[in-house]
Amino acid sequence: MPxxxxxxxxxxYETRGEPSGEPIVxxxxVGVQLAAWNETFLDALARSGFYVILYDNRDIGKSTKFDDWGPADIPAAFAQARxxxxxxxxxxxxxxxxxxxxLIVALGIEKAHFLGSSNGGAIAQTLAYRRPERVKSLVSVMATSARRGLPRPEGKAAEWLTAPRNPSGTLEGAMDEAVETAGIIGSPGFxxxxxxxxxxxxxxxxxxxxxxGNSRHLxxxxxxxxxxxxxxxxxxAPTMVIHGREDPLVPLGCAEDVQKSIPGAEIVVIDGMGHDIPDGAVPKIVEAIARNAKRAD
Known part of the structure; x- marks a missing residue:
């Protein structure tokens, strides 16, 4: 990959679909590599006429790392933030x-649709007001506005958020952790x-x-x-908020606040969806994305 x-x-970065399609980034x-995106979702976007651009954020995957900084002390940072x-x-x-x-400028694209998932949604929201000349439409998926006083994760989801990723550092540990994570924040309906x-x-x-890199993203x-x-x-930019009704990591009230905070924003709530993009929810998600993109025209 280039x-x-x-x-x-x-x-x-990597691309899917025809370059003549509508570009969507x-x-x-946090810590999500480009290879982690749901393949069913990517294929559905490409079939819907989008030219899909996905990339490793800085400090993760195969993009530039910030090794000199060292690992972040997340519990201390949470205490400081509060x-x-x-x-x-x-x-x-x-x-x-x-x-x-x-990224899109370097690829020769003037404006694109942007979809951010979870903390990527926070990045996409920031982009939409910070660099509006580059944004055709915005899709904020399972993300919060970060407004104080909104619902927070509780119980196992809260513990998962601050826990170190795969402390054993082994392949087996990574697989075990993924199964555990799916049980904590995944979609119970899918x-x-x-x-x-x-x-x-x-x-x-x-x-x-x-x-x-995961810790520094957070x-x-x-x-x-x-x-x-x-x-x-x-x-x-025309904005679509997409959220799972059963999301334990970013409770639904956080998404509702995003929708209320952005003029003209619409929201689609998917029953049974947690903090991931399951295959079964892809048709509804892609339909909402395509409908929002048409509003940019």
Whole structure:
């Protein structure tokens, strides 16, 4: 897969579909590699006429790493964020949003549709008000506005959020963790086969096991805090909010706040969906994305 230099970093990227299609850029969440996107989802987007561009965010996968910074102390950063103290980080969501904007420029594309999932949704929201000249439409999937006072994850989901990723550092540990994660934050209405979960986890581990980048992604989110809340009303791109009713990591109230904060935004809530994109929900998700893209015309 090719790399491209943008905004002071090198990003690994991949494309699906015909270059003549409507360009849509997928922005992954905390520690999510481009190879982790649901293949059924990618194929459906391409069949719907989109030219799909997916990439490794900085500090994950095969893009530029920030090794000199070292692993983030996430419990300490959470404590600082809740106390409204400054959280120090090597980069912010604003930097990651600029990466996405400059990626399409480097690819010779003036404007694109942008879809962000989870923390990628926060990046996409930031991009939409920060670089509106690059955004045809915005899709925010299983993401929050970061407004203070919104519902937080509880129980196992809260514990999972701050726990280190695969502390054993082994292939077997990565597969076991993936199965456990699916049980905690996955979609209860769309169960996945354990064998497939383990196979995907093994592939991602072999491609790039890099937990330090995962922790620094979360650190970037904490460092940015709720700064984007005041800017969401400035977003003019047609916006679609997509969320699972059973999402334990980012409760539905967070998505509802995104929809209420962005003028003209629509929301689609999918029963049985948790904090992932299951095969069974793909038709409804892609239909909503395509409908929102047409609003840009």
């Amino acid at each position: 790399k491209i230099s943008v905004n002071g970093v090198e990003l690994e 997928l922005i992954g969440g 106390a409204r103290e400054t959280v120090s980080a090597p980069y912010t969501l604003e930097d990651m949003a600029d990466d996405a904007a400059e 169960p996945r086969e354990e064998a497939k979960i383990r196979e995907e986890a093994a592939m991602l581990y072999k491609r790039s096991f890099y937990p330090d 650190l970037a989110s904490l460092a940015s805090g709720d700064s984007r809340v005041a800017h969401l009303s400035e977003i003019t």
